[in-house]
Every structure is written in structure tokens, then in C-alpha cells.
Amino acid sequence: MVHSRPFGPVTTRADDLWGAAPDLRPSKGTGNRFYLEFPDVYDRFAANTGQTVAAVHEMFGFAGKVLLDVGSGTGRSTFELAKHARFVVGLEPWDPMRAFAVERLRSLRLRNVAFVRGAVEHMPFAPHSADLIVSFAGFPFWFVDAGERGRRLGEQFLADCDRIVRPGGSVVAVGGAPGWEMGEPTPVLQSGPGEAKRVHERINGRVHAYMTALGFAHRDVFVEGDYGSVREAVETYGFIYGRRTIDYLLTNNQLSVRWKLRIHDRPVHSQ
Ligand SMILES: C[S@@+](CC[C@H](N)C(=O)[O-])C[C@H]1O[C@@H](n2cnc3c(N)ncnc32)[C@H](O)[C@@H]1O
Incomplete structure (x- = not known):
């Protein structure tokens, strides 16, 4: 079913949004209905992206570099990266997310950003065309719970990175640290019944194990997502994580959420 929203066409079926080139479609299950219907x-929600990208820039130095941002979503990470890098390409499979990013790119009139339709399973980039491949709240979340197939997809992704990234470059993937699945209230939210507990329990621990097995090192940083008002926090962070997070925000009159993030990196083995 396809219907209209102010930000473009929306569908409840991921398959409708891929259309042509079915051989290049992302793995089943990576078309999360939330992203497809509520990119705005x-x-x-992604209020901590500015601080997160700044922390990664401090570690890896983006100045003068060409970056590939995989799982670029609505472009939050891509536009922040573009403040530091020479050029950034955002790779995003799903039309509503990418359409949102392209619309914003038009209004920002940036000349050092492009968005490409694609998925990490099939990266359409030439050998040695990037200095770094980065992913914010993207790789490897789609693959971690997919067993042997997920492990193979991770290895294939790294082989592609080794082909695309120039010698001396790295693959950098950023997500929450174990126990911080929903930011600072996670222990409270996971300690009782409720939807947030069931959906988000401990995935970051599994991500850590998956990344370590693939040869990634890691460092942790703290960032804060500031929503400016309790209402904005409830409508975004609360919308995503459910009733108990809304209770938490209202009880604590909370305008911002603190996060401990894990920055995973692996130097490429260039070919
Ligand atoms: C949590 S969002 C992160 C967006 C952005 N990086 C940010 O920091 O705001 C993850 C994005 O990964 C995209 N995605 C899902 N499966 C993917 C795949 N197989 N390859 C690349 N991106 C994928 C989703 O559509 C979604 O837009």
C-alpha cells in the first residue's frame, strides 16, 4: 500500500520501494517499517549526530578526504561529515529516507555531498575511490542477528571496503555501547516489563562480539542529544522507544539524552 505524506511517497512494503534492479536489493529485514514511513x-530523533561526527573527526581527521557514509538515512550524518571532509557520498537503500536527504541537500545547496541508491551488500564504487568508509547507527546492525548469513555479509562488506578504500584508510562504524541501547535511561527501561525492554535488549553487546570477531578495535565516547524541549524529546525519542521512555522523560522533565557510543575501527587491507 502506498500513500502520501508531506515528505514524499510512503509504503508499508519495503519491496515496493526498491523496484528495478532486484538483484541489488538489500538483505531481507533491513527495510525497517519505521524508516520507510517516518523518516521525518x-x-x-537523531539529535546527537553533530557531537558524534565531531568526535569521530577528532580521531580520524576528515579534512581533505573523500568519505563514503553507508546507511546515510535522512542525511544527518552525511551533512555533518560534509562540514569537515572534501566530499561525502551517502549510500542509502530506501527511497523515503534518501528522498528526505536529497530534499535537504537541495535546500542546503552543498556542493560536496551526493546520495546514491544502494546497500552495503552491493557497493557500486570504483577501487580506491574513498579515503574512509564510515557508518553511523548503520553497519553492522542489520546483520548481527542473521547468524551465519550475517557473518558472511560482514566479511563480504569488509572485502568490498578493502577494494574501495585507498591504502592507509579505515572502516569506522559507530553505534551505542553495550548497556546503552536507549541512551542513559537504558538500565531503568530494561529493568521491568515493556516494549522498549523486549525490542532493544542487549543488541549492542552482540554488535561488539560481531565486530571483534571481524577484527575491529574500539573506543568509547559520551555525547548528548539535545531536543530543546520535553515535547520534542517525547515526540521523537519517546515515539521510537515507547511508553516507558515517555514516562521517564516527563518524570525527569528531560530535554536531552546522554549516550555512550562505541566507535569501531579497522584499517583496510588495500588490494
Ligand atoms: C539508524 S539509520 C542511520 C542514518 C544516519 N547514518 C544517521 O546517523 O542519522 C540506519 C540507516 O541504514 C539504512 N539501511 C538499512 N539496511 C541497509 C543496508 N543493507 N545497506 C545500507 N544501509 C541500510 C536504513 O534504511 C537507515 O536509513
Whole structure:
């Protein structure tokens, strides 16, 4: 079913949004219905992206570099990267997320950003065309719970990175640290019944194990997502994580959420 929203066409079926080139479609299960139908809410939710990208820039130095941002979503990470890098390409499979990013790119009139339709399973980039491949709240979340197939997809992704990234470059993937699945209230939210507990329990621990097995090192940083008002926090962070997070925000009159993030990196083995 396809219907209209102010930000473009929306569908409840991921398959409708891929269309042509079915051989290049992302793995089943990576078309999360939330991203497909509410890209605007996701964009408002991702309030800590500026601080997160700044922390990674401090570690890896983006100045003068060409970056590939995989799982670029509504472009939050891509536009922040573009403040530091020479050029950034955002790779995103799903049309509503990418359409949102392209629309914003038009209004920002940036000349050092492009968005490409694609998925990490099939990266359409030439050998040695990037200095770094980065992913914010993207790789490897789609693959971690997919067993042997997920492990193979991770290895294939790294082989592609080794082909695409120039010698001396790295692959950098950023997500929450174990126990911080929903930011600072995670222990409270996971300690009782409720939807947030069931959905988000401990995935970051599994991500850590998956990344370590693939040869990634890691460092942790703290960042804060500031929503500016309790209402904005409830409408975005609360919308995503459910009733108990809304209770938490209202009880604590909370305008911002603190996060411990894990920055995973692996130097490429260039070919
Ligand atoms: C949590 S969002 C992160 C967006 C952005 N990086 C940010 O920091 O705001 C993850 C994005 O990964 C995309 N995605 C899902 N499966 C993917 C795949 N197989 N390859 C690349 N991106 C994928 C989703 O559509 C979604 O837009």
C-alpha cells in the first residue's frame, strides 16, 4: 500500500520501494517499517549526530578526504561529515529516507555531498575511490542477528571496503555501547516489563562480539542529544522507544539524552 505524506511517497512494503534492479536489493529485514514511513521523525530523533561526527573527526581527521557514509538515512550524518571532509557520498537503500536527504541537500545547496541508491551488500564504487568508509547507527546492525548469513555479509562488506578504500584508510562504524541501547535511561527501561525492554535488549553487546570477531578495535565516547524541549524529546525519542521512555522523560522533565557510543575501527587491507 502506498500513500502520501508531506515528505514524499510512503509504503508499508519495503519491496515496493526498491523496484528495478532486484538483484541489488538489500538483505531481507533491513527495510525497517519505521524508516520507510517516518523518516521525518527519525531525522528529528537523531539529535546527537553533530557531537558524534565531531568526535569521530577528532580521531580520524576528515579534512581533505573523500568519505563514503553507508546507511546515510535522512542525511544527518552525511551533512555533518560534509562540514569537515572534501566530499561525502551517502549510500542509502530506501527511497523515503534518501528522498528526505536529497530534499535537504537541495535546500542546503552543498556542493560536496551526493546520495546514491544502494546497500552495503552491493557497493557500486570504483577501487580506491574513498579515503574512509564510515557508518553511523548503520553497519553492522542489520546483520548481527542473521547468524551465519550475517557473518558472511560482514566479511563480504569488509572485502568490498578493502577494494574501495585507498591504502592507509579505515572502516569506522559507530553505534551505542553495550548497556546503552536507549541512551542513559537504558538500565531503568530494561529493568521491568515493556516494549522498549523486549525490542532493544542487549543488541549492542552482540554488535561488539560481531565486530571483534571481524577484527575491529574500539573506543568509547559520551555525547548528548539535545531536543530543546520535553515535547520534542517525547515526540521523537519517546515515539521510537515507547511508553516507558515517555514516562521517564516527563518524570525527569528531560530535554536531552546522554549516550555512550562505541566507535569501531579497522584499517583496510588495500588490494
Ligand atoms: C539508524 S539509520 C542511520 C542514518 C544516519 N547514518 C544517521 O546517523 O542519522 C540506519 C540507516 O541504514 C539504512 N539501511 C538499512 N539496511 C541497509 C543496508 N543493507 N545497506 C545500507 N544501509 C541500510 C536504513 O534504511 C537507515 O536509513
